[in-house]
Amino acid sequence: MRRTAARLLTGTALAVTVAGSAVTVAFAAPAAPAFAGTGSSGNGALEVYPATVTPGTQVTVNTTACGAGGTAAGDASAVGAGAFVLAPGTHEEVAVGQFRVPPGAQPGTYEIVARCDGEVSGPQVSGDLVVTLTSTRPPVRPRGSVKTGVGGALGPDPVQTAAGVAALAVAAAGGTWLLHRRARGDRI
Template sequence: MRRTARLVTGTALAVAAAGLAAAPAYGGATGSLEVYPSTVVPGGDVTVNTSACGADGTAAGDASAVGAGSFTLAPSAHEEDVIGQFRVPPSAQPGTYEIVAKCPGGRQVTGDLMVTLTSTREQIHPRGHVKTGVGGALGPDPVQTAAGVAALAVAAAGGTWLLHRRARGDGI
């Protein structure tokens, strides 16, 4: 039983050591690709940045999943960040797309971009007429509007004539 326990422990240590030896030696956190804005409409501009490539590094960006092709990430004013931009094509379909940046030395980071048909940043204004059932003086039909104006004019003229007769004492 002791021999079996040593064998299992030894095998586990060997597997762990092999896993550490195969792990990439990047040092520090693995980093990620930040995508801003993370939700965009077709035709919108997107900025990506990462600290995974180091302060003086560059990276090759790939947005071909969304149809934007490749772009370059270059050092920026932010400490240890590389930054790049691309434009989402107007023909892009709604969905979530993976954006990739490859650093020198083979390191790769990814981020998600969501394409929607409506922007959450733009205010949508209503269009058209509101059908409330109450009606109004200025409707969409010019004939009805003209008829309403004519009826008001006749009523005003008739009321003025009646008041004029009453003031003269002619009676009604």
């Protein structure tokens, strides 16, 4: 897992002055903004999409740190997905790769790393992937009809629908006639 606090402190200088019984604390901001996703090259970050996933989800990563036509060797072994390749994408200077989060992945924050040109000395970039057990997407509601083989009053064939309605009307009329005769005492 990533040590975010250590990275945040490396981008900020802290000065403490003790004069007598008074303590003065001063913070100095870095000359360039510290971005948690940048690697040692500082040329770009490893963007992870979607950043929050459930186990079994396909994840896409991309970076501009490798330059035009650059490739990278990705490593998602922290989450259990192993190695993957980033290749030049459709946009200029963007390397893109994909991996699938294993179904047995545990919830947590994982660091995904890519090294440009697949070399040990190449620039390294990283990004965070958050695995949860609940989906952040809204549930999909079912639409349409279910094929049960029984049919329905609003089926696709109007002739069959009319025949079914007529059969129900005849049965209702016959049942009413029989009940009426029985109430009068007529023998059937």
